[in-house]
Amino acid sequence: MPITTTPATPLTADQLPAFAEQLQALKAELLARVRQQRGGEVSRADAAAEVRAQSQDDWAQTDAERELSVTLEERELADINDIAAAQQRLADGSFGECADCGAPIGLPRLQANPVALRCIGCQTQHEQRTGQAHAPRP
Numbered sequence: 001m002p003i004t005t006t007p008a009t010p011l012t013a014d015q016l017p018a019f020a021e022q023l024q025a026l027k028a029e030l031l032a033r034v035r036q037q038r039g040g041e042v043s044r045a046d047a048a049a050e051v052r053a054q055s056q057d058d059w060a061q062t063d064a065e066r067e068l069s070v071t072l073e074e075r076e077l078a079d080i081n082d083i084a085a086a087q088q089r090l091a092d093g094s095f096g097e098c099a100d101c102g103a104p105i106g107l108p109r110l111q112a113n114p115v116a117l118r119c120i121g122c123q124t125q126h127e128q129r130t131g132q133a134h135a136p137r138p
């Protein structure tokens with residue numbers, strides 16, 4: 001099989017199940033760690049993550065998020081949110097496409113970071129623009 005220098009090619013349908021499994025495993029691992037640290041209450045965090053996945057652009061404070069924010073560290077919350085959002089993209093067929101330019105993110109980058117939202121170029125620009133991982137509130 002020839003190796004090309006093309007930086008990114010679109011994912012094929014048969015590559016998606018592996019990412020679904022990887023994301024599920026990441027989430028399970030994260031929740032297990034939280035469970036270990038907090039001694040329970042993970043089902044609530046899980047439920048809140050599902051809520052977030054359905055409204056990932058809405059950073060307005062909801063009751064679920066307020067509750068979650070006292071349960072989880074900000075970083076854990078961001079990680080769970082990233083995983084849930086990636087699972088949502090898998091479900092709606094946009095997984096592997098850069099959120100900014102629509103180009104394929106590329107298999108190597110996704111394998112290294114399955115929750116990647118942008119291609120490497122856009123991610124770099126985004127971080128320079130915002131100085132943080134998440135977009136500011138509108």
Ligand SMILES: [Zn+2]
Binds near residue numbers: 099100102118120121
């Ligand atoms: Zn891009």
